[in-house]
Amino acid sequence: MTHAPLIHPLPHPIDLLALQQHDPARFPLLMESTASGTAQGRWSLLLAAQGDRLRLDADGQVRDLQGAVQPGTFLQALDRAWQHERLPHDGSHSLPFRGGWALMLDYEVASQIEPVLPARARADGRPTALALRCPAAVLHDHQNDASFVIAEAGEQALLEALVTLASQALPEAGQGWQPPQSVGEDAPQRFTDGVRRVIDYLHAGDVFQVNLSRRWQARFARPLAPA
DSSP states (O other), rough: OOBBBBEEESOOOOHEEEHHHHOOOOOEEEEOOOHHHHSTTTTEEEEOOOOOOOEEEEOOOOTTTOOEEEEEEEEHHHHHHHHHOOOOBBOOOOOOOEEEEEEOOOOOGGGTTTSSSSOOTTTTTOOOEEEEOOOEEEEEEEETEEEEEEEEEEHHHHHHHHHHHHHHHOOTTTTOOOOSSSEEOHHHHHHHHHHHOOOOHHTTOOOOOOOOOOEEEESSSSSOOOO
């Protein structure tokens, strides 16, 4: 049996960043397109969380929303949860969302796929991986300047709550922004020396891809909101 999602066109375009800043607990993930005129940059998505959560903690244990330890690896626990919640899609719409999960995966999760890689935990105690159940989202179509709320079948109450929330007059995103008090950067020589080493590795055939970055640090007078 297939299921059609619930779709509610909004009467006016929505500032997704302002909506996320208004209720960050409800909206954990904003995927905003800044490009224009391309198929890949047409849509921005603001995912709405409700229900299950899985996290891979620094001690290597997988826990659910209530803190109960789950058997197996994080990816195995996520697959079980996904199989339990998934709804067959009926193909009745072309919007780029029909429910699912928002994922945060650190590089360290790769050790669950490639056993030869050593398992490592974050030194700051934060989760190595996080999965948030997101059965609904607010979408903005940049091509047509139109916004929609979409939710999985059976989530009528959530759909209506999001429509009400999206219809409120919200402060413009970024109000109260203060520039950093100071900005610092790594010494240029450290980065250029790294580039030379990478070129040597490539010539030797030791690597085919290297990620190289240069650190910048900004200090602010008070903590910043993630958005």
